[in-house]
Amino acid sequence: MMERDRSLARALLRASLGINLLMHGLVRLPSLGGFAQGMVRDFSATMLPAALVHGFAVVLPFAELTIGALLIVGLWQRAVLSAGILLMVALIIGTALLQRWDTLTQQMIYVLLYAALLATRSWDRWSLDARPR
Numbered sequence: 001m002m003e004r005d006r007s008l009a010r011a012l013l014r015a016s017l018g019i020n021l022l023m024h025g026l027v028r029l030p031s032l033g034g035f036a037q038g039m040v041r042d043f044s045a046t047m048l049p050a051a052l053v054h055g056f057a058v059v060l061p062f063a064e065l066t067i068g069a070l071l072i073v074g075l076w077q078r079a080v081l082s083a084g085i086l087l088m089v090a091l092i093i094g095t096a097l098l099q100r101w102d103t104l105t106q107q108m109i110y111v112l113l114y115a116a117l118l119a120t121r122s123w124d125r126w127s128l129d130a131r132p133r
Contacts, residue, residue, distance in 0.1 A: 011126035017113050018071030025065025046097040074127020081118040
């Protein structure tokens with residue numbers, strides 16, 4: 001019984017994180033240009049080149065959308081969870097440059113969730129990765 005509870009808890013956590021990321025990406029797409037320009041404006045006082053910030057801002061919603069969708073269905077979890085952590089590392093670097101420590105703390109919670117899901121892949125029973133082959 002406990003194993004079923006662990007696998008269900010993990011599936012619900014994975015789906016919740018996936019929905020969170022999917023929605024991050026979806027709500028940014030309709031105003032992608034404004035979102036990118038806002039990030040460029042926010043980072044104008046940092047050492048990051050505007051072109052790099054703009055490029056990252058344009059790609060970010062698509063990365064969030066893709067990671068979120070793949071987490072929801074549970075496909076390629078090892079790679080997707082690793083990509084999620086690496087995306088968070090990039091966001092943490094930017095957040096630290098802006099000295100937004102409260103936001104950085106929130107981002108560390110995301111890292112913790114990704115790491116917990118990565119560390120508990122053996123509990124997975126409710127995903128495309130876990131389907132019989």
